[in-house]
Amino acid sequence: xxxxxxxxxxxxxxxxxxxxxxxxxxxxxxxxxxxxxxxxxxxxxxxxxxxxxxxxxxxxxxxxxxxxxxxxxxxxxxxxxxxxxxxxxxxxxxxxxxxxxxxxxxxxxxxxxxxxxxxxxxxxxxxxxxxxxxxxxxxxxxxxxxxxxxxxxxxxxxxxxxxxxxxxxxxxxxxxxxxxxxxxxxxxxxxxxxxxxxxxxxxxxxxxxxxxxxxxxxxxxxxxxxxxxxxxxxxxxxxxxxxxxxxxxxxxxxxxxxxxxxxxxxxxxxxxxxxxxxxxxxxxxxxxxxx
Numbered sequence: 001x002x003x004x005x006x007x008x009x010x011x012x013x014x015x016x017x018x019x020x021x022x023x024x025x026x027x028x029x030x031x032x033x034x035x036x037x038x039x040x041x042x043x044x045x046x047x048x049x050x051x052x053x054x055x056x057x058x059x060x061x062x063x064x065x066x067x068x069x070x071x072x073x074x075x076x077x078x079x080x081x082x083x084x085x086x087x088x089x090x091x092x093x094x095x096x097x098x099x100x101x102x103x104x105x106x107x108x109x110x111x112x113x114x115x116x117x118x119x120x121x122x123x124x125x126x127x128x129x130x131x132x133x134x135x136x137x138x139x140x141x142x143x144x145x146x147x148x149x150x151x152x153x154x155x156x157x158x159x160x161x162x163x164x165x166x167x168x169x170x171x172x173x174x175x176x177x178x179x180x181x182x183x184x185x186x187x188x189x190x191x192x193x194x195x196x197x198x199x200x201x202x203x204x205x206x207x208x209x210x211x212x213x214x215x216x217x218x219x220x221x222x223x224x225x226x227x228x229x230x231x232x233x234x235x236x237x238x239x240x241x242x243x244x245x246x247x248x249x250x251x252x253x254x255x256x257x258x259x260x261x262x263x264x265x266x267x268x269x270x271x272x273x274x275x276x277x278x279x280x281x282x283x284x285x286x287x288x289x290x291x
Contacts, residue, residue: 002032004288006029006030006090007286007288008083009023009085009089009131009135010086010157012245013194013209014211014216014242015210015211017214019191020195021129022198023284023286025283026280028079029076029078031098032074033102034102036072039070041055041060042072042075044076045078046077048075060091063119064099069100084247085161085249089120089135093287096112096116096119097109113129113148117133135287136287139286140152151198154284155284156253157284160279161280162276163275164224164275176214179214187212190209193209203254208239210253219243219246220247236264
């Protein structure tokens with residue numbers, strides 16, 4: 001049996017829709033795999049009651065089929081489904097790395113990103129690498145049709161997850177289909193700023209680059225209390241705040257010394273809005289690890 005830890009991720013980061021992603025140091029899924037004649041899946045942990053164990057309806061089943069690695073796969077969920085923190089991506093990424101090692105398939109990490117992205121399509125309806133890439137590779141990643149680019153980054157983050165469900169498919173429906181030239185110029189500038197900030201591990205530049213006037217406002221409308229939570233985080237010292245992935249998690253960039261006060265401020269703002277939430281004081285972290 002092999003065991004891996006697969007991290008949560010945050011995609012988009014405001015200005016980098018369907019392109020940017022980061023691995024988070026916490027939370028994470030734990031996945032155990034052992035050889036078998038046919039693939040079976042068992043799921044435990046947070047939100048496990050909502051995750052199908054049928055291999056044809058689970059991301060890891062698609063990964064096992066693509067690698068031709070039948071196995072019994074145990075998933076201990078630490079990343080809540082429908083959280084905006086790459087829950088299905090964590091499972092797919094962890095399974096891809098673990099099964100590749102279990103069967104000595106010798107596939108590159110870049111190949112595994114593509115395979116895990118196809119597994120993600122089982123849940124999201126389309127193959128996207130913006131979550132599986134950082135979950136496998138770690139750090140900050142840029143996913144384009146030409147491939148994946150990554151850099152190590154040391155940026156403190158706070159992820160606040162309200163007890164609200166926003167499905168990826170619903171969140172995609174509200175995204176504008178068109179944008180103006182001025183909106184495009186603004187978004188490109190913000191995205192470039194964020195990328196430079198990650199390369200420099202500069203929370204101030206990362207926070208500036210999180211600003212977005214196109215996708216984030218549309219998705220924020222699905223998250224009760226978002227505006228108040230954003231303002232509370234900024235007042236507590238956050239350098240930038242945005243919707244994590246499809247939501248409902250809210251992500252803040254910050255300096256190390258401000259993480260605790262920002263976490264408490266975000267929790268308090270959700271509480272004032274009548275929404276239960278939990279918070280993770282996290283950072284840009286490593287990819288899938290075997291242990």
